[in-house]
Each structure stands twice: as structure tokens, then as C-alpha cells.
Amino acid sequence: GNSVTQMEGPVTLSEEAFLTINCTYTATGYPSLFWYVQYPGEGLQLLLKATKADDKGSNKGFEATYRKETTSFHLEKGSVQVSDSAVYFCALNNQAGTALIFGKGTTLSVSS
Amino acid sequence: GAVVSQHPSWVICKSGTSVKIECRSLDFQATTMFWYRQFPKQSLMLMATSNEGSKATYEQGVEKDKFLINHASLTLSTLTVTSAHPEDSSFYICSAFPRGAGRGGQGDTQYFGPGTRLTVL
Numbered sequence: 238g239n240s241v242t243q244m245e246g247p248v249t250l251s252e253e254a255f256l257t258i259n260c261t262y263t264a265t266g267y268p269s270l271f272w273y274v275q276y277p278g279e280g281l282q283l284l285l286k287a288t289k290a291d292d293k294g295s296n297k298g299f300e301a302t303y304r305k306e307t308t309s310f311h312l313e314k315g316s317v318q319v320s321d322s323a324v325y326f327c328a329l330n331n332q333a334g335t336a337l338i339f340g341k342g343t344t345l346s347v348s349s
Numbered sequence: 350g351a352v353v354s355q356h357p358s359w360v361i362c363k364s365g366t367s368v369k370i371e372c373r374s375l376d377f378q379a380t381t382m383f384w385y386r387q388f389p390k391q392s393l394m395l396m397a398t399s400n401e402g403s404k405a406t407y408e409q410g411v412e413k414d415k416f417l418i419n420h421a422s423l424t425l426s427t428l429t430v431t432s433a434h435p436e437d438s439s440f441y442i443c444s445a446f447p448r449g450a451g452r453g454g455q456g457d458t459q460y461f462g463p464g465t466r467l468t469v470l
Contacts, residue, residue, distance in 0.1 A: 280464045281442065336383045337393075339393045340392060
């Protein structure tokens with residue numbers, strides 16, 4: 238079946254450090270891939286997405302590239318800020334209009 | 350941008366009572382809404398798919414008689430937790446697809462509500 242695996246947290250970084258959160262997936266066909274962010278006390282917000290192989294999603298300095306050969310969609314940011322502290326979820330859906338399958342989430346804590 | 354609201358944002362109730370949670374798409378119509386459940390420090394798990402004008406589709410292991418879903422209009426879906434027990438305490442989140450989404454191929458964005466924190470005493 239379809240599934241998403243992302244690295245266990247928490248991830249603790251200093252401000253301006255480089256961030257990588259690994260995400261790999263298992264799916265039939267050609268899923269769309271997403272990163273969602275959940276700030277403390279808030280709901281999920283779409284951070285970025287990619288709909289086909291080699292697509293790069295980007296937003297707010299975050300990037301992730303859809304790698305079909307490695308079934309991965311790793312999230313990266315070159316210089317994190319304290320305000321990036323949140324829980325990050327990798328997700329996929331295998332068909333437009335369907336529910337998302339989420340990874341377990343990775344908590345990021347950035348200190349100044 | 351598309352906005353989804355949930356009401357209430359948090360609720361505390363006694364064991365045995367029923368609680369209704371509303372999910373509204375504020376600036377778009379949604380033929381499909383999803384209800385997820387999130388336990389502390391865990392991921393979101395799909396509970397059911399709510400389709401306007403028809404019965405909800407429940408995921409395996411989710412009791413349809415306990416979690417009643419009504420999608421009465423294109424902007425409102427409700428989740429009623431009947432005879433709630435402490436193990437039902439969780440964070441309930443809805444999401445909605447804009448009407449017409451899904452016809453253009455994969456990757457259509459669904460919009461999430463802020464969630465409802467349910468605590469059953």
C-alpha cells in the first residue's frame with residue numbers, strides 16, 4: 238500500500254543552520270508529494286508540493302525535489318530561523334481529490 | 350486564499366455525552382471533505398471521507414455509528430462524536446477540496462481547518 242516515511246525527530250538546530258528532513262515514499266503509479274507545516278497551536282498549512290518526477294517545490298526558502306528513482310522528497314532549507322520551529326509533515330496522494338497519506342511528522346526546534 | 354474553519358476550536362465534555370464539530374469552507378464550495386484524527390506527537394490518520402449529499406465513507410476500524418458525519422451543503426460538514434469516552438480525546442482536523450478539483454490531474458490542493466481539540470473527562 239501507499240506509505241510515507243520521514244525521519245524521526247526532534248531536530249534541533251541553531252539559527253542559520255542548514256536543514257534537511259528526509260522523506261521517502263511507497264506508492265503505486267505517480268503520486269503527488271507535499272510538505273505541510275504545523276506551527277504550535279495552529280492547523281496544517283501547505284508548505285510546498287510537486288506533482289511529477291524532477292519537479293522542485295519551493296516556498297519561504299524551503300525546497301524539495303521529487304526524486305522518482307530514489308522515491309524521495311527531502312525537505313531542505315539553507316538557513317533556518319527561529320520562526321521555522323514547527324512540525325513538518327511529508328504527505329502524498331495517489332489520485333487527485335483523494336485524502337492525503339501522511340508521514341509521522343518531524344519536529345524542528347531552532348534556537349537563536 | 351481558500352479558508353477552512355472549524356468550530357469549536359476546543360471542547361471539554363463529560364464521558365457519555367455527544368459533541369458536534371463543524372467544518373466550513375468559507376470562500377469556496379467543497380463537494381469532498383475529509384476528517385482526520387491526530388493523536389499527540391503522531392501523524393494524521395484519515396477517519397472518513399465526507400461527500401456532499403451522500404453517505405460518508407469510513408476508513409477501516411472507524412466506527413460509523415460513533416463518528417457521525419453529515420455533509421449537508423457544499424460548505425459545511427459536521428462530525429458528531431457520540432457517547433464520547435476518554436479514549437476519543439484527540440485533535441480532529443478537517444480538510445476540503447474546492448469544487449471541481451481533481452479533474453485537472455494530480456496535485457490539487459486541499460485546505461485544512463485549524464483543528465478541534467476534544468478532551469473527554
